[in-house]
Structures are given as C-alpha cells and as structure tokens.
Amino acid sequence: MFLLPLLQSVSNWAPIVFIRDSKYGMPAVQSFHLVGLMMLLATVVVLDLRLAGFALRDFEISKLARQIKPWTVGAIVLVMSSGLLIFLATPGKYVDSHPFRLKMVLLCSALLFHFGVLRRFTAAGSAARPRLVNVGVACLSLTLWFGVGWAGRAIAFIP
Amino acid sequence: MPLFEWCQWLQHTRFATVITESEWLFPLIEGSHILALPLSVGMIVIADLRLLGLAFRGEATGKFVPNFLRLSRIGFPVMFLTGGLLLVTQAAKAYGNPFFRAKLIFLLLAAINAVAYQKLLYPKMADWDSAGGAPAGAKFCAAFSLVVWIGVIVCGRTMAYQF
Amino acid sequence: MTSRARSFLILFAVLLAGPAWAHHNMTAVFDFNDRVTVTGTLTAIDWRNPHTYFTVEAKGAGGAVESWQIEGPSPSFFRVRDVGKPDFEDSVGKTVTVEISRARDKSRSGLIRTFKLSSGKIVSACPQNC
Numbered sequence: 332m333f334l335l336p337l338l339q340s341v342s343n344w345a346p347i348v349f350i351r352d353s354k355y356g357m358p359a360v361q362s363f364h365l366v367g368l369m370m371l372l373a374t375v376v377v378l379d380l381r382l383a384g385f386a387l388r389d390f391e392i393s394k395l396a397r398q399i400k401p402w403t404v405g406a407i408v409l410v411m412s413s414g415l416l417i418f419l420a421t422p423g424k425y426v427d428s429h430p431f432r433l434k435m436v437l438l439c440s441a442l443l444f445h446f447g448v449l450r451r452f453t454a455a456g457s458a459a460r461p462r463l464v465n466v467g468v469a470c471l472s473l474t475l476w477f478g479v480g481w482a483g484r485a486i487a488f489i490p
Numbered sequence: 491m492p493l494f495e496w497c498q499w500l501q502h503t504r505f506a507t508v509i510t511e512s513e514w515l516f517p518l519i520e521g522s523h524i525l526a527l528p529l530s531v532g533m534i535v536i537a538d539l540r541l542l543g544l545a546f547r548g549e550a551t552g553k554f555v556p557n558f559l560r561l562s563r564i565g566f567p568v569m570f571l572t573g574g575l576l577l578v579t580q581a582a583k584a585y586g587n588p589f590f591r592a593k594l595i596f597l598l599l600a601a602i603n604a605v606a607y608q609k610l611l612y613p614k615m616a617d618w619d620s621a622g623g624a625p626a627g628a629k630f631c632a633a634f635s636l637v638v639w640i641g642v643i644v645c646g647r648t649m650a651y652q653f
Numbered sequence: 654m655t656s657r658a659r660s661f662l663i664l665f666a667v668l669l670a671g672p673a674w675a676h677h678n679m680t681a682v683f684d685f686n687d688r689v690t691v692t693g694t695l696t697a698i699d700w701r702n703p704h705t706y707f708t709v710e711a712k713g714a715g716g717a718v719e720s721w722q723i724e725g726p727s728p729s730f731f732r733v734r735d736v737g738k739p740d741f742e743d744s745v746g747k748t749v750t751v752e753i754s755r756a757r758d759k760s761r762s763g764l765i766r767t768f769k770l771s772s773g774k775i776v777s778a779c780p781q782n783c
Contacts, residue, residue: 386561398545487517
C-alpha cells in the first residue's frame with residue numbers, strides 16, 4: 332500500500348523516535364491512552380445508563396448530556412492523540428493487524444453514532460419514546476464503544 | 491512459608507497454569523481488568539471532579555456524588571477479581587517488581603482516603619451546596635483521590651515493562 | 654484558562670511525574686533490522702501470556718554451545734496460525750531454526766520472526782512482529 336512508506340518515514344521523525352525508543356516514552360503515551368479511554372467510556376456509560384433508565388433517574392437527561400459533553404470531547408481528544416502517537420511509533424505493526432482494522436471501523440461507527448444519533452436521544456423529550464427504543468439505543472452505543480476497547484486489547488493477542 | 495516462596499508456589503499451581511497458558515481466558519481476564527476501569531475508577535473521577543467544582547456544577551453535590559460512588563461499585567468487584575487472577579499467574583514475578591509494589595501502595599492510599607471520606611465527610615455532603623461548595627477537606631480528598639488513582643493506572647501499565 | 658483545560662493539565666502533570674522504566678517496549682529492546690538465524694536444539698518452552706519464551710542451544714563460532722533466549726507472541730497468536738503448545742513440545746530436544754530480530758544490547762536473545770519446528774512446519778510472527 333502506498334501509504335505505508337509515508338507512515339514509515341513519519342515513524343522516523345525525531346519526536347516519534349524519541350517517544351518510541353526512550354525509556355519513558357511508550358508507557359507514558361499508553362498511560363494517557365488508558366486514562367483517556369477510561370474517561371470516554373465512563374461518560375458514555377453514564378449517558379447510556381440514564382437513557383436506558385437503569386440509573387441516575389433523578390437527573391434530567393438533556394442537562395446531564397450537556398454537562399458531560401465537554402468531558403467526552405476532551406477524553407476523545409486525549410485518547411485519539413495518544414492513539415495516533417502509538418500508531419505512528421510502529422505503523423507497520425498496526426496496519427497489518429486485523430483487530431486494529433476492526434477497531435478503526437468500530438471507532439468511526441461509534442463516533443458517528445454518538446454525535447449523530449445518540450445526541451437526538453439524549454435531548455429533552457426522551458421520556459416520550461418507548462422504553463425499549465431507549466434501551467436499544469443505549470445498548471448499541473455501549474456495544475460500539477466497548478467493541479472499540481476489546482478490539483484494541485485483541486491487537487496484542489491476535490495477528 | 492515465606493511470602494516469596496508462597497508466591498512461587500502459587501504461580502506454579504494448576505489453577506494458575508491453566509490461566510497463564512490459555513488462548514482466550516487470559517486475554518478475557520486482562521481485557522476485563524482494563525475495561526472495568528470506566529465503571530470503577532471512572533465513576534470515582536467524575537465524583538472527584540464534582541467535589542473540586544471542575545465539572546457538573548449545575549448539579550447539587552449531595553445528590554450527585556453519592557450516585558456516582560454507588561455506580562463505581564459495579565466495576566470494583568470486577569477489578570479486584572480480575573486483578574487477583576492476573577496476580578496469581580505472575581505472583582513471583584510481581585513480588586519483586588517495584589511498580590507493582592508502588593501500585594499496591596497507591597491502592598492502599600486510595601482505600602484509606604475513601605474510608606476517611608466516608609466517615610468524616612460523606613454524612614455532611616447535603617449541606618455543602620448552600621454553604622457555597624465543598625469544604626477544603628473534601629476538596630483535598632478529591633484531589634488526592636485523582637492523584638493516587640492515576641498512580642495506580644500508570645504503575646499498572648508500567649509494571650509490564652519491568653519483567 | 655477554562656476549568657476543563659486546567660483539570661486536563663493536572664492529569665497531564667501527574668502522569669509525567671510518575672517514573673516509568675521501559676524494559677519491554679518491543680522496538681526499544683529489539684532491532685527489527687538486525688536479523689539473525691539460530692539453528693539448534695530447543696531445550697525449554699515457557700508457554701505463557703502475554704509472551705511465550707523459548708530456549709535454543711546452538712553451536713557458536715568457536716564450536717561452544719550457546720544458549721539463546723527467544724521471545725514470541727502469545728498462545729492466542731499461535732492458535733490463529735494453527736499452532737499450539739503440543740507442536741512446540743514435540744520439538745523439544747530436536748533441531749529447530751528460528752529467525753529472530755536481535756536484541757539491541759547484542760545479547761543472545763531476540764524476538765521471533767519465523768520459527769521452523771522439528772517437523773519442518775514454519776510459523777511466522779510477521780508482519781505484526783517484524
């Protein structure tokens with residue numbers, strides 16, 4: 332693929348080499364990635380539990396969603412920027428990884444779903460919808476985002 | 491039996507070996523350990539951010555914090571179970587690992603902080619919003635909690651690099 | 654500065670404050686351009702997660718037997734490649750040929766690229782580990 336030589340040359344840029352080959356580099360970047368994914372999934376779980384009506388029923392959903400949004404966005408920035416660095420450090424490894432490819436497909440789907448579809452369901456008036464629909468949307472959201480997480484973990488174990 | 495020898499014995503039991511050599515069980519346990527973080531530490535972090543006044547300022551502390559502490563109870567049993575199983579597979583290796591030892595210390599500090607908060611501050615939470623916010627002690631607990639939990643995560647990730 | 658930016662800075666600073674000694678970062682430990690082929694007797698297997706370990710004893714330049722410590726991917730990785738622990742156990746005490754990415758410290762250790770079992774079957778850890 333034509334992209335790979337370009338990615339390989341990026342992986343040889345001094346800042347990327349420093350991150351990859353230094354003692355502190357990769358564990359630090361991966362720790363950012365872990366904290367970012369923890370906060371991203373936590374905010375998603377909060378919204379989905381509330382949407383499904385399983386928890387936080389005393390909180391008005393659109394107000395909860397509004398307050399949570401900056402933290403979801405911030406977590407996405409953190410997890411994706413650290414993820415990009417991890418990727419650029421050894422692009423060949425990830426490009427050839429089947430779980431990684433699946434992870435990227437799920438990530439795109441999750442982002443589109445979250446900012447395109449879920450948004451409508453966490454707006455005011457969700458209580459008017461049938462409970463089953465809300466539960467279904469919440470389950471789909473959780474499946475997509477935790478799917479990203481599990482696919483990411485599979486990278487280390489499956490070719 | 492000295493602790494280290496017990497760890498060596500533990501690591502070589504049939505139970506530990508089955509997990510260690512497994513094709514799907516170990517990845518399942520390890521993956522669950524990481525992906526239960528949002529439902530445990532993630533909820534604590536959200537509660538801490540509220541206490542510090544950094545997030546969810548539109549919600550009353552006395553109503554918000556107990557709800558999220560309660561949600562964290564979903565993830566912590568998973569964290570401790572999976573953590574215990576992972577430890578069993580590498581008890582002897584973890585024994586001498588300075589990052590694992592640091593992780594245990596951070597966990598202990600987190601527990602002490604949580605108990606202190608529960609006993610001293612939790613009962614008074616309902617009064618804080620009318621008083622203008624959480625008192626300094628609660629904010630200290632929240633900030634301390636953030637620091638030690640991040641410490642747990644960083645040490646947990648880095649201990650793999652010490653083997 | 655917004656309170657949100659402030660809190661992320663706090664998290665950032667805390668993360669950097671923790672010491673982190675990398676010992677097992679693949680590219681930091683192994684040189685993927687330094688390829689060595691080791692042919693010898695497979696003497697030991699450590700079939701564990703997240704990485705498997707093998708000991709191969711090969712004749713060195715002077716004729717003396719040298720012990721190579723070789724690291725491989727997880728049991729799951731091998732399973733997807735249709736290989737399990739029994740396949741490696743069958744090769745214990747027999748001749749195997751392993752192509753490795755040598756450790757940067759030039760010690761007698763490396764990361765598996767390909768592993769030829771005594772049966773002749775070749776298992777590849779590439780391209781993900783190469």
